[in-house]
Amino acid sequence: MTVIGRAVGQSVRLREAPERVTGRAIYTHDLVLPGMLWGAILRSPHPHAVIRAIDVSPALAMAGVVATLTGEDTADRYLNYGPAFADRYPLARSRVRFVGEEVAAVAAETPALARAAAAAIRVEYEPLPAVFDPAVAVAPGAPQVLHGPKLPWNVAQHTTADWGGVAEGFAAAAHVVEGRFEHGLVAPVCLETNGVVASWDDAAGTMDIWAGTQAPFFARKEVAHLLGVPRERVRLRSVHIGGGFGGKSQSPEPIGICALLARKAGRPVKIVLTRREEFLGGKTDHGKVMHLRSAAAADGTLLARHTDYLVDNGAFTHMGPAYISAVRQRTANLYRVRAAGFDGRLVYTNKVPGGSYRGMGAPQIIWAIETQVDELAERLGKDPLRYRQEIANRPGDVTPQGFRISTCPLVECLEEAGRRIGWEEKRANPKPWRGVGIAAMINPSVGVLYPEGNFANVALTLRADGTFLLGTQAADCGTWQNTVLAQFAAEELDAAVERIDVLHMDTAEAPDDLGSAASRVTFVTGGAAIDAGRRMKAEVAARLAALWAVPAEALEFAGDAVGLPGDNARRLDWPGVAALLGPIRVEGHHVIDLPRADPKTGYGHYAATYGFGAQAAEVEVDPATGHVRVLKVVVVQDMGRVINPAALEGQMHGGIVQGIGMALSEELVLQDGMPVNTSLITYRVPRIFEATEIDCAFIEQPDATGPYGAKAGGEHSINPTVAAIANAVAHATGIRFRRIPITPHRLRDALRRKEARRLDLQPWRRPYNLEVAAVRRLYPAIVFPALKKLGASLQRERPRVTDFDHERPANLAAAIEALNRPGRRAKLIAGGTDLLVGIRQGIYGPDLVVDIAGLAELKGIAVGDDVVRIGAGTTLAEITEDPALHAALPALAEGMELVATQQIRNVATLAGDLCQEKRCWFFRAALPCYKFGGAACPCYAITGDNRHHSVMGAGRCAAPCIADAAPILVALDATVIATDGRRERRIPMERFYRWSGETVLAPGEVMLAVEVPRAGPAQAYEKYAQWRGDFPEASAAVRLRQVGGRLAEARISLGGVAPLPMRPKASEATLLRDGLSDEALRAAAEKVVRGALPLRDNAAKLDMVVAVTERALRRARERLQARPQGEDERGAQE
Amino acid sequence: MHISLQVNGTPHRLEVRGAETLAEVLRDRLGLTGTKIGCNAGECGACTVVLDGRAVCACLVPTPRMDGAAVRTIEGVTPAEGLSPLQQALVEHGAFQCGFCTPGVVMSLTALFDRVRLPSEHEIRVALQGNVCRCSGYVRLIEAAKAAALRLAR
């Protein structure tokens, strides 16, 4: 008999850990096949356009280009051909519908060549009106994207239902709460971008594919369909996968394109998406607008809930219908509700198509529901946690959608989460600006999503050496599921878990399985692994019984061996079995087969069981900046039975931290349908400083339907996180947000609306503001469209380069010679952190880079009695690590610690920080803006998302100064020393900039050093950025100097808020007049925004800059006061 | 342009293009694919290698500059047999999932431990702030790094 607990329930280590921690694991990106070519994809720059013509001849004319592919090559075959919703070709045909849509592809000898060749393809477009807002898309007269069968334009799917009498519920209600909730697009952001290697064997007519995909089953189906060959001719192969989270589910387009390209080229082809491409074309989570109403009786009973929701499908249908149903499930089944109704529309827009991302819309709909549960609790005068326990689902419940709840410890989960976060105490005696919030979740374990049922098959082979190979088509994207599957097989065989090897993904070695999606692998494929173990035992027992002439039932599988109890002669370890019987292969099966839910409404009990859980979060809000810090998250999850505690805890940690990102910072920002924040700086995924304390607990009530009683778990962790954090923020601030993420800007805006006191901006103090304000008013309707049109014809082209010469001059003179060499477009490179990135973005286009990183003449820190001289080529790390510099210029040394990351500080130089180009996301996306394309072009920041732009001093360009060192060096009254090789020039730091990222240095001039006068340690730099190391939203540097006990000088300089490092003279005067009392500091800080003229989304920066100024002033004052008597004389000597 | 560079103690002579980065050369020319590329923009840390004792993003190092230089990669800090104490700690603590970030994490921590004997949790976070991990939530990464630091200091 099997002893439960040998493998199951143990924290078995990740099987693949040794390969991964040593870098030996081979991911798709790492594969090289003999004769392999590189593929690149040409993508649409337009959100909506007719393709008039495609000319691939310039690409084919390039030496080393082997094949091109366009829509003409792809036959009349849609992607995603299974579902009724197929609407997309692998490459655009006659029309493009979103920025980033695949238009053509190239295979060439090198990656650089492939990219250059793709860019050389000429496409003639005729732009069409486009629509981006789903609410606009369903209004009459909207541009027409696509539509579903028998549906109006732009509607892909429309489902409605009324279960249990919604109108009656609302009619009988004592309390009704209502709200509109919305969110934009979030992206899975796997650290490994999508990649694929395809290899066609012409003789055999077979295709081998290595790809980071969650579902080899679907990828194979798709590729076979596109190639027009039987499925059996396509083989998906095993690789390591660098994250999935839904982002690699179904079949991403590059797989199909790569397969077609490889067949056409007759050689293997590899395509790896860039990070930007991943955001543009990799599919995102869907955006949605949810209108939610909840009705409760006087005693709190939930009588009805109605949800109206518009889901942004993007330009094509992939996972939209599944998304609609995932959202629907939560509206009718989380908490006891008597009636539920919904009206859900999936709407086409000219945006990147929605795919799937962990949770599939659940985190956001749960956020909406849980906000209303909190609001109802408040109306009812009940504690939110107790109220949730009252209305929690319980075992035996049947929900309005027809879900039959079996095991359900939701009440216990809530109780335990509350206990662990310290709920009673923290709700009763809240600390200022701290809050705790709670939320719950429901997730099917697991649903029947496909006509064939939710099925899994695995192969289990006893190999000649006595080890087993478990083959599965489920793909482990990092979730440890291969380890868990091995545990199931080991448990069933009572074999050592190390004896079970796992080969995932390989369609030739393993039978069909739907793959890794919807948290299904442990639950369904796990069932198949157990079944395989059983069949293996039966097979082995039958054969041994025949040989030994004993009844098969008498044989026992125990202790990593098999035998007749009490008979040592008839006992074999597994190598012995293998030696005696030879290799044995069995297949295990498992299927969740339930009656299909109603296809129109989704009514029906459609999962084997349902998992529940609760999370509690504690947050701290900085009211001055709007920053939310998550102090702790508690998760208590109903798991049925925990198979691998370490693996499960990892799923919890990962999902919760992704939830923190979703709640507070992650959203794709689009300009005319084009994502502009396609980098890991501007699309803000949590980094290690955002990681919080996480307390995990699991409630184990084995569920009869699951493997060893387990329930599913992969997505559960992220589902209630957003809601718990939002409720905690509401507890801390009294504000309920209707839009996520709750960015510092939005939180600050909301706080400001509640505050009685306003900052006094006095915009008339800058007469120029009148003109600027007038132009801004005309911008949306007149100026922007006119300049866009004008710019389209008059725009200055910037050369895009894929290669350049690199020179390492031996000394400065040689560097200056190279920089000024006639006929060349030379640029200096030191750290390279701006130049190389800028070249890839199309900002810079040098044909020669002059490497000055090693030049001794530019290096070094000299701390003199009166002046500190810092070589322009000194790295930021060197600045932060120099003790003498720390003592002399603490503001600079501390400030540089807050720049970027350790890797960047190790190479980036002081001059590089000062001279880096502007970081405006429109400019960096190479949009033809005023600064990118020239004077005929518009500024996108006036009408676009301008949260990070200037709040003052902006005219035709609103990019702010984001060089951290700039305001510091202005406050410290530094001088830049530059040379053109003939003569040195001293430039006061205050006059160093013309504009954000533009200096007064002449093209051939090189910065030599910065000289900073020593004026005592009463100086400070404070900065606000949402993540440590990010560019400043607002920063302030301060230097104070006393002479004879009186404040003789106060210099303040601001960063992040204006195109130049600003000096707020009125604030400085206030200090000189009123001294350094708290009141004077506050008054001076508030005056820094005099003359500001914020844009639509960035008013929060005003509060942020006031806050950092006050902090910097306080710290400088502290330092002033901490100085021993008589020390202020040094300052006096200057 | 011709360069000679040392990778993990082994000299290589190569002809490189101006725009070729160290990450590309390591991966595509020398087959050292343990160094990953997650962003090619210095933002994710997957490509972290150690140069002159410091962690740097190989995707932002122009290879021509590497003439005469020596670089350590994940392959160079991995013992021929088994795992280094740092790698061992990461495995024991279950500090990663997909592992795509892991070589970069190992290199960032290698550079830190070489400079600081017993780093504080804050120093560990500062060292890893440039390493994005989308899977792990960082919690066990910090635990593992602390454990490894202790082990190495002993």
Ligand code: FES
């Ligand atoms: S690949 Fe170099 S930092 Fe991301």
Ligand code: FES
């Ligand atoms: S383990 Fe996947 S990114 Fe870190």
